[in-house]
Amino acid sequence: MSIAEARDEAPGVRTFRLTFTDEPARARFFGQYRVGMFGLYGLPGEGESTFCVASPPTRTEYIECTFRRAGRVTTALQDRGVGESITFRGPYGNSFPVDAWRGRNVLFVAGGIALPPVRSVIWNILDRRPEFGDVTIVYGARAVADLVYKHELADWQQRGDVRLVTTVDPGGETADWKGQVGFVPAVLEQAAPSAGNCVAVVCGPPVMIKFTLPVLSKLGFAAGDIYTTLENRMKCGLGKCGRCNVGSAYVCKDGPVFTLEQLHRLPSGDM
């Protein structure tokens, strides 16, 4: 894949827009790609890292990925610039059953760097806007600087057909911050989106998930209507290497997308 664009989102967080080296590769990818699937991005000599595909199957000229500079591979990847190449394997894993949500309301809850896997679903649904009911997005980060996709947040804010609630943790606000101040679970509870005919897509750090799920239950969401995507460490992505196992599930094959109902059947101590 060739890096067509590189954008800084937040300190240490960068988005690459990647284009395919040839048309057959592009066609093959989009023949298989459904929103929620992931890939292994890499550099020969450095290794591979697993990230979601952060752009939707409704935009078929490129894919995007957004990731934090954290270890050897992500550092080497971020050091590559526009016009240079990286390797990509995928798409792998299962997907969000977006088609089955037609006619329903959709609530997104995301924290920090976990917006990218949710953003592909948001884009996909906004690209097919008339097929869905109300769209609500609750997104928070530690501080204003840590919010990713700031331009898109501004776009979503201006749309009449999306309800966007942004928040930062107490102390993370700036003088001109117009969003909420508070932790995502509390802000979600206050925003109180109706659970009626609604599915929820939740992604965030483990601590956010832990305190958000009880709020969703309180709001009336059934476990089968709450979706999340697990971000386990992976190597092969093909259900062989054993690294992503949680119970009898291969997160890379049986996931990464699970409903809360499915997660209840897996050992939570291994996630």
Added chain:
Amino acid sequence: MIAPVRVGQAVRLAEWAPGAPIELSEIPANSAKEFILPASETIGRYDRDGARFTMRETTPEGPRTVLLGVRPCEAAGLAIVDAVFNWDSRDEFYDARRAATTVVATACAQADADCFCTSVGGAPGATRGADVMLRLADGGRQFIVESLSARGEELLRSAHGVTEGEAAADPLADVPVRFSHERVTGWLAGQFDSPRWQEFSLACLGCAACAYLCPTCHCFDIQDESTRTAGVRYRNWDACGLGLFTQHTSGHNPRADQMARWRQRVMHKFSYYPEKFGMLACTGCGRCARMCPAGMAISDTCRAIDAEESSPG
């Protein structure tokens, strides 16, 4: 041809040199999996030039191999690992070696105190995973040969000295049943959070010797090694007992302590693998116990679980 031969003090499965005695008296230290799933195998090659790179075609290798004189617990291990490398997508590297391998197993005449094949559905005379079965007969003077697959049939057709006749099979090893694997699997289904895991795992050093010796452990890592101009991508053995196995770059580790890792090892073999693939991922070969530097044995954990599951209340 791979056979149990003496290497220094130890009996190991290794390439057989013509004339070398084949040692059936002890269970080899290593398992046969390394000849199908090598400890380190090249799965990719590339050239580099600054930021540019070119991937090179890497063809799976499948050298024609006979595993001669391996035990039933060894042959069964291959049948178990076949499942994970061929569900959903197929692993071309594994399959190339596997398809080129003929398994000539020998019924087990000598077990030791760490053996427990009969507790996990095996037996000293079991044929699972074998293409040809040899049974010592007439006091060790002859073998009774049985072909079990097309591959075995093909091998026997080209063999010399195989004749029709009568022979009396020698007695097989006596391996007592140490636990009920059904009761172990039953207990595991509801005991992920049992306080007993702490006690079961207390001695574990996290060295992963058990996984490397195990005929069914197959978890792997993928690592690059390169110079400025060229490089290789390897698949290397890895193990759930090692602390870094599941650790995220963020520092979060789903299996943060040795208790969680030992639990994963037992659960994977006796609960998760049966649930996913319909078979236990243990053949009772006993290598993990024989070689554990801390004196642990998965069969001890299983016996303790069996006792707990069997005790009233």
